[in-house]
Amino acid sequence: MSFLADLIELLLPERCAGCDAAPVLLCDDCAAPLQAPARPALTAPDGLPPPWTVAPYEGPLRTILSAYKEHGRTALAAPLGEALATAVHAALPQTRSPPPKTTPRLPVAVVWVPSARGAVRRRGHDPLRGAVAVAVRRLRAKGLPVTAVPALRQCGRVADQAGLTATQRIANLDGALEVTPSTGLTDHRIVLVDDVMTTGASLAEAARALRAAGAEPSAAATIATTPLRRKRT
Template identity: 50%
Template sequence: MRESWQGLRQELAGLVLPMGCAGCGLARVRDRLCDECSSVLEGAVPRRVWPSPVPSGLPRVYGALTYAGEVRAALLAHKERGALGLAAPLGAALAGAVRMASREARGMDTIPGMRGCTRVRRSWPPVTLVPVPSARRAVAGRGHDPVRRMALVAARTLRREGVPARVLSVLRQRRIVADQAGLSAAQRAANVAGALEVVPGGESLLGAGESVLVDDLMTTGASLTEAARALGGVTGAAVLAVRSAG
């Protein structure tokens, strides 16, 4: 209910008075992003990324964008300030990274939905997007779960392109972890070690097909590494943004 009311307030505010673009902050727009900032998200080119150092057990990670400038601003507006409408362009960009992260996709000649394709495989194996969970107190404080919201948009985007995709939130925190901000790579790894687990019955829900971890941001890779451990060694992950190019 709180999330729905927050979204309604955002929509009403946008109808009454145009706001500054969530990306550059300069243009006055009604749909949250100006044309120039929208083009940055729409033009995202997914790539293989990795932190330095690379944690042991980190799956292959593909990122859509670099965490800087208008991308950083839009992500924070969606995540921390409840600009829920930004889930659409952010989730669409995340979908590209999910395609790249899929193990079967790496063996295909072409990938549905990607520019420049001349041949497209007729069938596509099921892809399950598994969001990396946030702390319950963080979700409660924000009034929504930004990673899951973007994952749902990414799955819808993939389904429109013929990819059988779904979202399953089968991971949960088993203990409280400290805020990661300001921690070193080693401290982050220790902070989240053993913190995640699969919900009861989660393994049976995953079933066949490829599971891809999804998150909004990769810094040191600690959270993705812990999530992969909890899922039993998943090999692919997709993030919307990475702090530095890999």
């Protein structure tokens, strides 16, 4: 860490990324949703394996993810990555039927939805990749055969998804991803991951790209999912 960064930290110590009240990275209240058990997402688009998630994308978590992705609070990769590890771990039983005792357990490839290169340059880091790295370390420490595989890349221009309907999001992402050359996914169980699932369009496009390359994703996991809103009558 640079002298200037040390000085800033001394004069302006960080405060909770969720509520800006407590002098910690995350206070107990703001961290609690990320420490919940994983649960199946209520909805998913066609072509997407069963997704698992941990927290609703609302309240302080929206602020936390914004602080991590857009405002350089990279230390948040730890609690966010731990939540992602919880979701991936819950998704793993969905990726296989019980194998015979003589059959070796297949390794797991965690494949994430890639960020646009311009967004990575603007932010100064790759947020989802950082959270995936933490999640994989946590799962490997538990003895699970998990590897982070950068299997996907963007191959076309994608508009900002904010404000788009579910149909528009799917059209916006159609054909936007492809599998990187020389990606080895043979004999792996593939778990697709993203930070937040709103309509599932990003994960569905990732699944399509993998299938086009002959790789079948088995499950999906996210840190958070946008809650369903009931229409008023």
